[in-house]
Amino acid sequence: MSCLDDAYIDFDSRPDDKFLATLSSLSSLALYLKDEMVVGCSTIKFSRLMECIIYPEESDWIEPTLLLLGNSPKLKSLTIDYDCTPEPEDLPLSWNPPSSVPGCLSSELELFVWKFYGGREEEEQFLKYILANAKCLKTAVISLMRTTPDLEMMMEALKDIPRVSTESKLMFET
Template sequence: MYTNLSSHNDVEDTGRCVVIDTPALTEFDFTDHSGDSCSIDNTLCFEQVHIDVYLPSPDLDKFLRSFSAVLFLELGLNDEMILCCRTIKFSRLTMCKILPWDSDWMDSLVPFLKNIPKLKCLIVDYGSTDEPPNASAFWSESDKDPECLSSSLEKFELIDYTGRKEEKELVAYILTTSRCLKTATISLRPLPDLKLEDKAKMIEELKAIPRVSKTSQLLFKT
């Protein structure tokens, strides 16, 4: 069973609240650009969830915790969403797709991954933003790597790669820490001013990154 809910702030309104009771729902697609309050109950059957919340909204942390048992999660990340995800444990999550909106999202990536112990597939899609990532110098430093990187992550995909420093750091972090990795797929963003020799250089730089998983494949899409 599937449902799609969308809300936008085209009409000025305040004090609205959406309440959803979902005893048999398995797939849920929620888009909210209004900042309204939303609550959801009876989510035990949820398997696949897509969440796109643009404006800060009341009780967002509680709302996101309703999906802590899902198997697949797609998140449009803004500042508030990032902070909430750092503290929620997704105990059954095996596939996660991240669509960054804010440039500093990578600073929360390691704490987020620590809350996904069974993650098998991680997809990062920069197609929803032109804002370059801007990670701090210490974004990947931690006393202990996330459990999923040593025991479960098999597939990594980065969509709309442009060769920026932070993007290369992200690829390097995954390749050098993911012991079970089978494939890492990098899709290059079509850039009108990118010469063939520059594209080839970007690919060679990524190929030179050491991989802790000796059986992993590094694939490219152009």
Template sequence: MDKISRLPDELLVKILSFLPTKVAVSTSILSKQWDLLWMWLPKLDYSTRKYSESECTRAPIIESFSLDFLASQFKPVTIRSWLLTAVSRNLREVEVSHGCNNKVLNMLPSSLYTCKSLVSLKLNGRRLLVDVPRMVSLPCLKTFLLQDVKYKNEDSLQRLLSNCPVLEDLVVEGCKGDNMVKFIVIVPSLQRLTVNILEDLDEFVMNTPSLKYFKLDYYNYKNHHCLIKRMPKLEEAYVELSFNPVYIDRFIRSITSVKRLTLCIDDVYGDGFVFDQLEHLQLCTCDEQHTSGAVIVRLLKDSPNLRVLDLFKMEYHNPIGLYTWNQPSTVPECILSSLQTFKCSGYSGRPGERDLVIYILKNANHLKTATIWFPTVDMKKELVLSSRASNACQLVFD
């Protein structure tokens, strides 16, 4: 220990930073030299599973502060005081998780929403109230997560986001009774967006011209205001969508520049769209409304440069099954010139599925591999004996 103690304080703090917060704090009993060293740690992680209230009340100079509450022994005013102290110390990262109380708790200080140094803010808790003050300024915030929180009013989310001028990564996951009536995201700097909305909205607006990654899980069967601007830089999208076909068209129009697309929609979108950058398509064929065959045809026609076609079932969706396959009058360009990989999960041998697979094998001139999951012995024989346009195509059964 004497040799370690002779090291410079800066190096000792570096060593402590690799330890769990509670272990680092416990070193204060070693000697007077170690008494205050932990207070220079740039990152503190407090959890009610590990700490008592007295241990949490110390306030070092910090850059990262994490509070994880799985028990209800701490009063909101106590938690608020810790956050107030942390925010006053040039805080860069905050994470608050609270999921243990049936009562909605207002524990976030208003100063959190005007923290000039904050770069990352993560709020997680069904009963965590987001009460946004009139004055909001988060000039450095780049990462923002709002998961299972409750909003004070319907304008809270929009007011927050409109005051985050450099925001790059946003996650919004709703919960029942969260007071989210409007979803309005107008953030020119945003590059990654994950949205899961459980309640029907009155308004859905997106203007995110810099977006590169987009994940959306959204079901809304009522008429509502829906405006989605085109995302010209979009590279990857993962979308589960179910609502009025008019809104589906508006959404499809906004993502036509995407390169990798995972999609589940319950109706066919309209004519006039071209996915000229799309190379990798994963399409869910849960087929609740027996339209997936038509959706496949439309996407094949509209994706002239498609290289990978993957038919699968999203988690928790109904069993896979193409009930109908209406062969297009002309072979889509991508099948003739660019398709190299074809995958079909949960193959059941239904007429629609069988006809589609045989159609792909018969017409895909540049196909390299076709992978079919779970066919029976008889189904395998039928597919092996079917004609193939590409002599290089390998038929794989998993």
């Protein structure tokens, strides 16, 4: 499968390492991140990956996503999408800032999208980390959860998050 460019991955069990190794040639990846996939996909070197969509399902997705960023030096577009997550506010999350900044944040990432951002502390820390380190970021689009109590107040707070890329635009969808 050395010609594989795009993949949409949703497993109910952890795929074997041989299959996971074939994913290293992808340029586009849509990944339903379940507990079974966390370890496997965080160890793959995605040397060609330019676009990635993460659909968190049942796992603490932040750390594996940071590992994936570290293994994806050419990543230009990252989307976190809670649309298919039944209860995103119930996902276990933890925030441990990495000791080094992934290369794609320093030199490649241009688009960051978060669909149905909830505003939990760990989510906010992850968002701040992306905005503070994505030097080439052109656009960040944050779609807020419909259940957010005070959308206007949350948007104002998010606008105040420092961004390293002075050229970047922060846009909101509700």
